[in-house]
Amino acid sequence: MAGIVLLLASCYSNNCPLENTVLCNYSFYDAEGNAVNYGDTITVTTLMPGNKTEYVYRKLGNPVVIKYEKDAALVEQGYTETAREVRNDTILVNQLSKASSMKIPMSYFNKIDTLILSYKRITLKDTIKIEHSSYPHVEQPECGTYRFHTLENISATDAAIDHIEISNAQVNYEGNVNVKIYFNGSVED
Amino acid sequence: MGKSFSKHIITLLLFGMASSPLWSQEPQAIIQPQQAQQSRAEDHASAQNQPLMPGESPRPTKYIAVEEQKEHLVFFQGFTLSADLFGPIAYLVSDYGTAEAALRLNLKNTFFPIVEMGVGKCKKEDFNTKVTYDVKAPYARVGFDLNMLKNKFQSNRLYLGARYGISNFKYDISGPAQTDPIWGGSESFNQEGIKCTSHWAELVFGVEVKIMKNFHMGWSVRYKTEIASTKSDYSKPHCIPGYGYTTNSTCWGGTYNLIFDLNWGMKRSHKRGVRITSGNIPAQNTPTKENKDIEEDKQESHDEGATGTGNEGADAESANDSGTAE
Numbered sequence: 001m002a003g004i005v006l007l008l009a010s011c012y013s014n015n016c017p018l019e020n021t022v023l024c025n026y027s028f029y030d031a032e033g034n035a036v037n038y039g040d041t042i043t044v045t046t047l048m049p050g051n052k053t054e055y056v057y058r059k060l061g062n063p064v065v066i067k068y069e070k071d072a073a074l075v076e077q078g079y080t081e082t083a084r085e086v087r088n089d090t091i092l093v094n095q096l097s098k099a100s101s102m103k104i105p106m107s108y109f110n111k112i113d114t115l116i117l118s119y120k121r122i123t124l125k126d127t128i129k130i131e132h133s134s135y136p137h138v139e140q141p142e143c144g145t146y147r148f149h150t151l152e153n154i155s156a157t158d159a160a161i162d163h164i165e166i167s168n169a170q171v172n173y174e175g176n177v178n179v180k181i182y183f184n185g186s187v188e189d
Numbered sequence: 190m191g192k193s194f195s196k197h198i199i200t201l202l203l204f205g206m207a208s209s210p211l212w213s214q215e216p217q218a219i220i221q222p223q224q225a226q227q228s229r230a231e232d233h234a235s236a237q238n239q240p241l242m243p244g245e246s247p248r249p250t251k252y253i254a255v256e257e258q259k260e261h262l263v264f265f266q267g268f269t270l271s272a273d274l275f276g277p278i279a280y281l282v283s284d285y286g287t288a289e290a291a292l293r294l295n296l297k298n299t300f301f302p303i304v305e306m307g308v309g310k311c312k313k314e315d316f317n318t319k320v321t322y323d324v325k326a327p328y329a330r331v332g333f334d335l336n337m338l339k340n341k342f343q344s345n346r347l348y349l350g351a352r353y354g355i356s357n358f359k360y361d362i363s364g365p366a367q368t369d370p371i372w373g374g375s376e377s378f379n380q381e382g383i384k385c386t387s388h389w390a391e392l393v394f395g396v397e398v399k400i401m402k403n404f405h406m407g408w409s410v411r412y413k414t415e416i417a418s419t420k421s422d423y424s425k426p427h428c429i430p431g432y433g434y435t436t437n438s439t440c441w442g443g444t445y446n447l448i449f450d451l452n453w454g455m456k457r458s459h460k461r462g463v464r465i466t467s468g469n470i471p472a473q474n475t476p477t478k479e480n481k482d483i484e485e486d487k488q489e490s491h492d493e494g495a496t497g498t499g500n501e502g503a504d505a506e507s508a509n510d511s512g513t514a515e
């Protein structure tokens with residue numbers, strides 16, 4: 001009987017997901033709905049809880065310099081210093097180029113995530129607001145805990161984005177396309 | 190009895206069926222009382238007609254199984270009650286175990302409808318993730334076994350069967366607090382009383398061997414497949430009472446059974462499997478234990494005016510024993 005117990009125990013294996021984080025999958029399309037590799041370079045930042053102090057240095061005929069710590073050297077060079085409180089942010093995707101999709105994490109406990117898309121070819125930025133709910137999920141005890149999300153609403157500005165829609169509201173580790181971003185015009189290189 | 194008991198245990202545990210009578214290719218010498226009597230008479234006549242030559246030893250009497258005995262099997266052969274030893278032992282050496290009992294109906298020693306009920310318990314904490322899963326709930330299975338042996342009279346059995354299982358349970362799952370790595374914040378993870386109903390199917394292969402008069406032992410191996418389980422956002426059940434771990438869509442299980450024959454609603458002679466006709470019982474039978482039973486039945490038949498339809502059954506094995514002892 002001990003042999004049978006060991007035999008049964010030896011057959012045990014786990015089926016933990018390969019992905020150890022849950023990411024929202026965005027897929028890119030042109031305005032007509034064709035899947036594309038977006039030609040521009042995209043950097044995605046998100047707003048974080050809390051504020052930080054931002055120092056802006058300006059001088060006639062020179063580009064604006066933004067720093068998060070005071071720079072006395074710039075003041076000595078004739079720059080004017082302006083301090084302002086801004087929301088904390090962090091970069092989620094840095095310099096993504098010629099991609100057909102991107103995967104971005106979602107907040108565990110915030111109701112709304114705000115994503116800011118910066119482009120290399122245009123100075124304007126797009127802001128995407130994602131309203132969602134989150135809940136814990138355990139597939140198997142040995143796999144640990146995950147955080148799944150359900151998308152409830154999504155909106156975006158129109159600097160480079162024609163429109164945006166939810167494709168699959170369930171954000172989990174199955175890798176489905178959750179959000180479709182339709183960019184203006186034909187963006188194929 | 191002790192020697193016989195030890196022999197059966199060793200046969201069952203160590204050699205499985207290899208040396209068991211279940212696998213014996215030689216026909217079992219099973220005989221009915223009237224046949225035994227008839228054979229005895231023929232042998233006696235033969236011995237009378239052909240006297241032995243000097244130095245010649247008498248030929249051994251050989252009785253061959255009679256196919257017609259199948260016709261004499263009583264439809265209702267009684268109940269058996271069994272308890273599983275494997276489940277409790279599994280719980281001692283692993284995270285999951287069961288306490289299970291089964292009530293089985295014996296129809297013609299061939300078809301065995303069965304109901305299995307038990308309680309399954311699983312409590313597991315993963316060493317690495319610290320996630321704890323806890324469930325304790327009853328479960329039930331219904332199904333049947335088919336005795337695959339050609340000789341339905343012997344007490345040993347080899348069977349194939351199928352089961353449908355169901356368990357309605359609540360489980361708790363908890364783990365370390367979840368912390369958002371980007372936006373920050375933390376929340377404890379403790380979900381209690383998640384409701385779930387699971388259905389599954391099993392294919393069963395098993396054997397059982399007679400140890401004593403009404404006591405059998407046996408084991409079974411089960412291939413299980415999950416049919417459906419209630420979905421929950423928070424988790425899927427890691428372990429289903431009566432089914433086992435849900436890591437894969439199928440799993441293996443087993444039982445080691447202590448089986449007791451119950452004689453509910455049966456006379457002693459009924460469960461023995463051979464029709465007894467009062468007219469065929471010779472008066473000069475030796476007063477063995479079996480013949481006493483036959484005499485009792487004969488007396489009852491006279492009393493009730495019955496023709497023997499309800500008094501079917503005689504222990505073929507006992508008849509066999511008495512036959513080979515000639």
